[in-house]
Each structure stands twice: as C-alpha cells, then as structure tokens.
Amino acid sequence: MRNKNLVVFRIVWGFIGGRQSRFSDFVKDPAAVIRYAASLLSKDSKRHIGHNPLGGWSILAMLISLLIQVGTGLFANDDILTEGPLYALVSKQTSDWLTGVHHLNQKVLLVIVLIHISAVIFYLIVKRENLIKPMISGRKVWHQNIESACGNPALAILVAAAVAALAYVIIY
Numbered sequence: 001m002r003n004k005n006l007v008v009f010r011i012v013w014g015f016i017g018g019r020q021s022r023f024s025d026f027v028k029d030p031a032a033v034i035r036y037a038a039s040l041l042s043k044d045s046k047r048h049i050g051h052n053p054l055g056g057w058s059i060l061a062m063l064i065s066l067l068i069q070v071g072t073g074l075f076a077n078d079d080i081l082t083e084g085p086l087y088a089l090v091s092k093q094t095s096d097w098l099t100g101v102h103h104l105n106q107k108v109l110l111v112i113v114l115i116h117i118s119a120v121i122f123y124l125i126v127k128r129e130n131l132i133k134p135m136i137s138g139r140k141v142w143h144q145n146i147e148s149a150c151g152n153p154a155l156a157i158l159v160a161a162a163v164a165a166l167a168y169v170i171i172y
Helices: 001-014 030-039 055-073 093-126 132-137 155-171
Strands: none
Touching: 001 055, 001 155, 030 055, 055 093, 093 132
16 A cells, blocks of 8 residues: 555645656656757756656656556456455456556556666766765755755645545545
8 A cells, every 4th residue: 555655645746845846847848858868968968956858757657657557456356366455346357457457567667667777877877967866865966056945844744644544545
C-alpha cells in the first residue's frame, strides 16, 4: 500500500508542492524539449535548478507507468494464490486482461527506470553535474542565490495522511 500512497502523494505534490516539485515548473512544451535535447551535448547547454525539459517528460512517463502498475495490480491475479485487493470487483476475464497489462507495463517501467539511471550517470560523467545528491536530499548547489523553493512540510504531512486514509478506505 505504501507504493500506491507514494505515487498519489507525488501527483498531488506536483500541484501544491514547492516550486521545483510542481509540474508547471518542469513540464514544458514539446518544442522546448526538442531544443533542450538538441543542446544537450553542447558545453554551454542551460542548467536547471529543478528538472530540465527532457527530465520533466521522463518524470511524467515514470508517474504514468507507476499509476498503470498500481492500478492494474489492484485487480490482477496470478491464477494460483495471489489476487489484487480489488480483484473481486471485476470479472475473471477483466482481471486476466489487467494482469497482462500489469506484466507488460512492468517491462515498460524497467526501461523507463534504466533510461532515468542512464541520464543521471550521463550528467555525472559528461556534464559534470551531480544529480544524485539533489535527488536524495532535495537540495542542489547553485551558482547564484535563489529564493527558497521548499514546499510546506506541514502541508506535506497533511497530504500524506489524507492519501493514506483514502487508500485505506478504498482498499479495505
């Protein structure tokens, strides 16, 4: 249940969280993504305090894939012992179809994660920009002073509790 809560929390936080956490900050139009990708190997490509345009779309792809994984897993079965917590709400045929989507999406999710890890390694080796520490700590060394972009910790706790309560009500 924790994984489901984390995905839903991240989506909610994408609308109300700190500046760099918000989708509006890092989801750019396709033209901006193409321009950024074209400049990626250039020495003077623009750095971003948060997600770059390409990384923003990567995050969306990862969240969508995680939502598909969580959603289909709720109804999936293995025909032996395990059934998702909402399995009884759908027909066996529907559950089997959702199980197939669940297994296919597992491969898609692994590819997305491998691409994400490869991008982080690319930035570390080629661009000489360590993204690992900011991914863990939420803090990035920046070349100029900027206004704090942290979200409200009390709001984060409230949202996390609400998401957990909602998940509990839906599943149990």
